[in-house]
Amino acid sequence: MARGATAAVRSTETGGPGQVQRVDFTVEGMMCASCAMRVQKALNKQAGVTAAEVNFGTAGVHVDYRPGEVDVDVPRAAADRAGYHLEPITPARDRGD
Numbered sequence: 724m725a726r727g728a729t730a731a732v733r734s735t736e737t738g739g740p741g742q743v744q745r746v747d748f749t750v751e752g753m754m755c756a757s758c759a760m761r762v763q764k765a766l767n768k769q770a771g772v773t774a775a776e777v778n779f780g781t782a783g784v785h786v787d788y789r790p791g792e793v794d795v796d797v798p799r800a801a802a803d804r805a806g807y808h809l810e811p812i813t814p815a816r817d818r819g820d
Contacts, residue, residue, distance in 0.1 A: 746795050748784045748809035765805040766798050
């Protein structure tokens with residue numbers, strides 16, 4: 724993640740080693756709906772990512788992943804390789820707002 728930034732991470736499933744976490748990002752570099760599809764496809768190919776949903780209209784992405792199988796930085800690296808940049812969304816309560 725960017726220095727000093729923390730992603731909005733929350734549990735979407737409870738208990739056990741298979742617990743799924745969700746992290747939210749904004750996507751930089753998308754110019755069309757095809758771009759959003761490319762980002763989503765790149766993210767969903769990553770081992771440990773259980774679901775990725777990209778919204779071109781809001782330039783946002785939700786990534787559900789299994790922390791024991793993949794680090795939260797893996798989706799960011801996958802998007803970078805596809806030519807896009809994911810910036811973590813920091814919840815207001817974590818920013819001190």
